[in-house]
Amino acid sequence: MSRRISILGATGSVGTATLDLVSRAETGSFELVALTAHSNVAALAGLARRYRPEIAVIGDGAFADELKEALAGTGIETAAGPEALIDAAARPVDYTMAAIVGSAGLRPAAAALQNGSILALANKECLVCAGDYFMDLAQQRGARILPVDSEHNAIFQAIYPGHDKHIRRIILTASGGPFRDWPVEKMKGVSRADALAHPVWSMGDKISIDSATLMNKGLEVIEACRLFGLPSEQVDIVVHRQSVIHGLVEYIDGSVLAQLGSPDMRIPIASTLAWPERMETPAQPLDLAALSRLDFEAPDETRFPALRIARDALLAGEGATAGLNAANEVAVGAFLADQIGFLDIPGLVADCLEAMDRNAMLPKRFSGIEDALEVDRLARDIVARRMSGIPA
Ligand SMILES: NC(=O)c1ccc[n+]([C@@H]2O[C@H](COP(=O)([O-])OP(=O)(O)OC[C@H]3O[C@@H](n4cnc5c(N)ncnc54)[C@H](OP(=O)(O)O)[C@@H]3O)[C@@H](O)[C@H]2O)c1
Structure with missing residues (x-):
């Protein structure tokens, strides 16, 4: 049909x-x-x-x-x-x-x-x-x-129907982006081209920069909490360079179910296009023997403060997460236009949220989409003023 x-x-x-x-x-x-x-x-x-x-x-x-x-x-x-x-x-x-x-x-x-x-x-x-x-x-x-996000799609697939009440935690994997091994000093000089060169995924410019700052993972934690109805402490992140495991669900009995696949967005997209059936994709089949090993490590929130900023926003409520998103969109746009440095991105986002909180502009909950768009507009304005040197 x-x-x-x-x-x-x-x-x-x-x-x-x-x-x-x-x-x-x-x-x-x-x-x-x-x-x-x-x-x-x-x-x-x-x-x-x-x-x-x-x-x-x-x-x-x-x-x-x-x-x-x-x-x-x-x-x-x-x-x-x-x-x-x-x-x-x-x-x-x-x-x-x-x-x-x-x-x-x-x-x-x-x-x-x-x-x-x-x-x-x-x-x-x-x-x-x-x-x-x-x-x-x-x-x-x-x-x-x-x-469609590969991590959330993986978790959606790994939640056994009816077993969502038995989830202990979910784990989103992160490739770590192009600067996963760079010291902060070196990150100061990151160029647009450096940041767009993602080691694993081929994506649009905005999400590529978010992957480099790890803001993308922060946004994904927020997305996961709201999509699966879980609190922040039940959503973990692990850096997994090969991007073969996309997401894991740990149940209260200690079982962990994971979804694996080549890092090709056509796999999660196909799973939605054909849902609840399956369809073929041209994605490279997984060759586990050729891969031979899978690496995991904890994310570094000191070098990548965006993760902590996003988690704090999640705890603060919907106003803060909408403000976070808008401030980040403006800051990423400015970085792509060579107006600010790479490490200015999380700084501008944190400053904006702090100014909005100080001025009681961040409601805990929205009553509708218009509230979200109003916070979005205010945050964009504050970041633009901050970048032109006017205090927020
Ligand atoms: N790329 C990935 O692998 C990936 C993975 C997971 C999640 N996502 C998410 O998927 C979404 C799309 O990402 P993407 O990488 O595909 O982005 P993209 O390559 O930059 O494409 C963005 C699309 O949105 C359109 N667009 C941009 N600004 C718009 C506006 N103001 N009004 C209406 N349409 C607008 C663009 O049209 P024009 O071409 O005319 O500018 C283009 O069709 C993002 O939310 C991203 O976080 C992406």
Whole structure:
């Protein structure tokens, strides 16, 4: 039976990996409804011509005419602007891949959840910024959130149905990023290119920088707590260089179940695309004999303070995690634009959260998505002021 699907953030790393799987599936397995992007008209138009969705949407309204022209004569509908993204995400489908990067993905993902179908969640920002809202909405609408992050997807697969009440802890693995062996002194001079060169995974720029600071692991701890309903102390992190084990679940009897696979995002994506069945992927099969060993070590929170900052934010509540995410997005954007140094990123995030806490801007809980977006806006403003030398 054909599954109707939409891909939000189709031109990105996760979006194109999803489309790669669609192209390899048996003809007629998937019917494309909406493909979206932010500003990359050429890539979006190329994908639309190849995959023939009902509609292609560009988030930046300035590109409306360009997209229309690029798809003229194809019969594919086009639309532009943030509201058009939300409308497209709300079209009835069986499955939505939420792969927009950043808090810009919140409203479209929420619109997709209203459908009551499957939401494959790559955009961890939804749970980091407004976890209660998304989990409650999924339950109210009878929708199913399937995690795409490889660690969360691993844990989702390793939770034996009905045994979630017997979990002692879960363990997220981390590759450690490109600077796992660098002393702090050396990290001061990290360039954009150094930080984008991830040793294991090939990903979009923002998540690559987050992997280098380990903020990504901090965001993933928050995501895991909200997704699996666990407190921070039941979510551990272990550095595992080979990135073959993606996540582990330890039960109260001492049994530990893990999910293993080559570090290829098409594996977790496929598990959501075919769920509750399985589908083939071109991912390299695991060759354990060739691997010969697997290494594990504790993360270093002194060299990578982002982990501690994220855990503190989690304990402080939803305001702090939404502020953390926004401050980090601005700081990473500034690092990518060569405006700040690599080690300034966690410093700016911590400063922003401290200023927001001092000014009572961080509510423990949000009553809806708009509260999260307001904290997001305030945090962005504070970091921008701090970077231009104005006190927050
Ligand atoms: N990459 C991975 O392996 C991986 C693994 C786990 C989780 N994730 C998560 O998945 C999400 C996507 O990551 P990615 O690496 O695929 O990112 P990416 O390669 O940077 O792609 C981002 C996608 O979002 C679109 N986009 C960017 N800003 C937008 C905006 N303001 N409004 C609407 N659309 C916007 C981009 O469109 P344009 O191309 O037009 O800019 C692109 O389609 C992130 O939340 C990330 O943390 C990624």
